[in-house]
Amino acid sequence: MRFFQTLLRIDRRIIYLVVAGLVMLPLVRPLGLGVTSGPRAQVLFDVIDSLPSGKTVLISVDFDPASMPELYPMMAAVMRHAFARDLKVLICGLWVTGPGLADRALSEIPPEYGKEYGKDVVYLGWKAGVDAVILGMGENIKSVFPVDYQGHPLESLPMMNEVAKLRDIPIAVIFSAGDPGYRDWIRYGQTRYGLRVSAGITAVSAADAYPYLQTGQLTGLLAGMKGGAEYEILVQKSGYSNAYMPAVAAMDSQSLAHVVIMLLVIVGNVAYFATRKRGA
Amino acid sequence: MKRNIPLVVCLVMGVSMMVQFFVPHPVSVAYYELTTRWFRIVAAFALVLGTGSLIMYHSDKIQRKRQGWFYSVVTILAFVATAVIGLGWGIKRGTILQDVIFSNILVPLNASMFAILAFYMASAAYRAFRARTKEASLLLIAAFVVMLGMVPLGANLPFRLPALVLLTVGVAVGIYLAVRNQNWRGVLVLGLLWVLLGLAVRFLFAPRFGAVAEQVLSYPNMAAKRAIVLGVALGAVATSLKVILGIERGWLGGGKS
Numbered sequence A: 001m002r003f004f005q006t007l008l009r010i011d012r013r014i015i016y017l018v019v020a021g022l023v024m025l026p027l028v029r030p031l032g033l034g035v036t037s038g039p040r041a042q043v044l045f046d047v048i049d050s051l052p053s054g055k056t057v058l059i060s061v062d063f064d065p066a067s068m069p070e071l072y073p074m075m076a077a078v079m080r081h082a083f084a085r086d087l088k089v090l091i092c093g094l095w096v097t098g099p100g101l102a103d104r105a106l107s108e109i110p111p112e113y114g115k116e117y118g119k120d121v122v123y124l125g126w127k128a129g130v131d132a133v134i135l136g137m138g139e140n141i142k143s144v145f146p147v148d149y150q151g152h153p154l155e156s157l158p159m160m161n162e163v164a165k166l167r168d169i170p171i172a173v174i175f176s177a178g179d180p181g182y183r184d185w186i187r188y189g190q191t192r193y194g195l196r197v198s199a200g201i202t203a204v205s206a207a208d209a210y211p212y213l214q215t216g217q218l219t220g221l222l223a224g225m226k227g228g229a230e231y232e233i234l235v236q237k238s239g240y241s242n243a244y245m246p247a248v249a250a251m252d253s254q255s256l257a258h259v260v261i262m263l264l265v266i267v268g269n270v271a272y273f274a275t276r277k278r279g280a
Numbered sequence B: 001m002k003r004n005i006p007l008v009v010c011l012v013m014g015v016s017m018m019v020q021f022f023v024p025h026p027v028s029v030a031y032y033e034l035t036t037r038w039f040r041i042v043a044a045f046a047l048v049l050g051t052g053s054l055i056m057y058h059s060d061k062i063q064r065k066r067q068g069w070f071y072s073v074v075t076i077l078a079f080v081a082t083a084v085i086g087l088g089w090g091i092k093r094g095t096i097l098q099d100v101i102f103s104n105i106l107v108p109l110n111a112s113m114f115a116i117l118a119f120y121m122a123s124a125a126y127r128a129f130r131a132r133t134k135e136a137s138l139l140l141i142a143a144f145v146v147m148l149g150m151v152p153l154g155a156n157l158p159f160r161l162p163a164l165v166l167l168t169v170g171v172a173v174g175i176y177l178a179v180r181n182q183n184w185r186g187v188l189v190l191g192l193l194w195v196l197l198g199l200a201v202r203f204l205f206a207p208r209f210g211a212v213a214e215q216v217l218s219y220p221n222m223a224a225k226r227a228i229v230l231g232v233a234l235g236a237v238a239t240s241l242k243v244i245l246g247i248e249r250g251w252l253g254g255g256k257s
Helices: A002-008 A012-028 A039-050 A065-084 A098-112 A130-139 A182-193 A203-214 A224-237 A246-279 B004-022 B026-063 B069-089 B096-115 B117-128 B134-149 B160-180 B184-204 B209-244
Strands: A056-062 A088-093 A121-126 A171-176 A197-201 A218-223
Touching: A002 A246, A012 A246, A012 B117, A039 A065, A039 A171, A039 A197, A039 A218, A039 A224, A056 A065, A056 A098, A065 A088, A065 A098, A065 A171, A065 A197, A065 A224, A065 A246, A065 B096, A088 A098, A098 A121, A098 B096, A130 A182, A130 B026, A171 A182, A182 A197, A182 A203, A197 A203, A197 A224, A203 A218, A203 A224, A203 B209, A218 A224, A224 A246, A246 B117, A246 B134, B004 B026, B004 B209, B026 B069, B069 B096, B096 B117, B134 B209, B160 B184
Parallel strands: A056 A088, A056 A171, A088 A121, A171 A197, A197 A218
Antiparallel strands: none
C-alpha cells in the first residue's frame, strides 16, 4: 500500500531525469535498431524517382525551429533525392520563421551535388497572405515573387523561365508543422490548379493527414522523425546520398522515449488501481 | 452608412467570387486575377494591423504596470531590435539577423521550448493517463499500439501475444458476466468465439505492431478525423454564407452605424 502511494507521489524531477537519461543514452551509444521504409514514404520516393530529369519539385518550408529536428532531416533527404535525380528545386515558405531554415538547407545541400543557384535551385522566400500567395502562384509565380529571397529578379534566373505557374510543377512537397501548411496547398493549389501535393509533417499531426491520404489528395506522407528516417534510408539505399542520416540516428532515442512513457503509464495505472481498491 | 457600405461590398465580392469559380470565361479569369492581387495587398495590411495591435497591447500593459509587464518590455525591445537590425543591415545569409538573431537565438530557444514538452508529457502521462472508464481504456490501448508501432523498437514486434492476452481477458470477462446471469447460451457462444478468434490470430494473421498501428490510424482514426473535417467544413460554409448575406455582423466590430 505504502509502496504504491509512494509511486503515485513520485517527484516529477525523477521522471525528467529518467526520460533525459534514456533519450541521451542512444545518442552516446547507438542501439542500432533497424528502420524499415513504410509504404507512405515509398510512394513519395517513387513519384520523385520517376520524374524526368529537368522537372521542378516545389518545396514549401512551412515550419519553425521548434519542429526542425523532425522536419529538417526529411526536407534535406527529399532535396538530396531531387538533386541526385537531376531535378530542379523551387523553394518557398508560408511561415515567417521558415526562411532561415530554408537558407541553411540551401547552403548545405546543393553544393554536395554541384548544383548552381538560379539554374538548378531557386529560393523565393516568404510572403504574407497564405491563400493569396498560393492562388497568386497558381496564376503567375512572378507576380507574387517578383524577386527571390536574395533580391534577384526572377526574370534573371534561368530556371524560372521554365516554371511560370503551379501547373508547371509536377509535385509539391510541403514540410508543414501546422497551419498554414499542406492543407492550404491542397485547398488552393490542388483544388484550383491541380497541383500534386505530398507532405512531410510532425508525428503529432500525422493522424490528421490520413483522410487526405485515403482520398488521394496527398501523394505519400512522411510523418515525424520516422518518416524522415524512412526517406533517408530509401535515398541512401538507392545510392543517391552518403550523407549522415540525423533522423535514423535519432530513432533509437525516440524508441526509448516511447517505451519509457508507456512504462510510466502502466506503473501509474497499477499504482492508481492498487491504492483505489484498498482505499475503497 | 458606415455599416451598410462594408455589408454591400462583402455581399458583392462574396457572391461574385462564388459565381466566378464556376465561369471559365476570360473576363471571369481576369476578374479573378485582379481580385487575387487585391487579396495580397489586403493581406499585407493585416500584417501592419497585427504589428500595431501587438505594440498597443504591450504598451498599455507597461503603462498600467499590469502583472508580467516586464515581459512586455522584453517583447517590445526584441521587436524593435529585430526590426531595426533587419531593415538596417538586411536579412540575407551572413547578416546579424540571420546569423545571430535567427541561428543563435531563435533556433535554440524555439527548439528548447519544444524539446521540454517530452518531459512534461512523460510526467503528465504518468499522473493523468488512467484507465478510469471504458472510453479511457480504449484510448489507452490505442495509444499504446500506435506509440509502439511508430518506432523501430516496436514496429517489428509480433502483435500476436498481446492480442491473444487481450482477447482472453475480454472473453473471460464476458463469460464471467454470462455465468453470473446464468446465460448458458451466451457462455457457449463466447467460448466458441474465443476459440475461433484465438485460432485466427494465431494462424491466419501474424501482424506486427507497426501494421496494427497503421490499421488503427487508417480506419477508426480516419473515420473520426473525416467526420471532424466535414463538420468543420460545413460549419465554415454556413458561417461564410451568414457573413456574405449580412446575417453575421460580428466582423464589422462595434461602434455606431
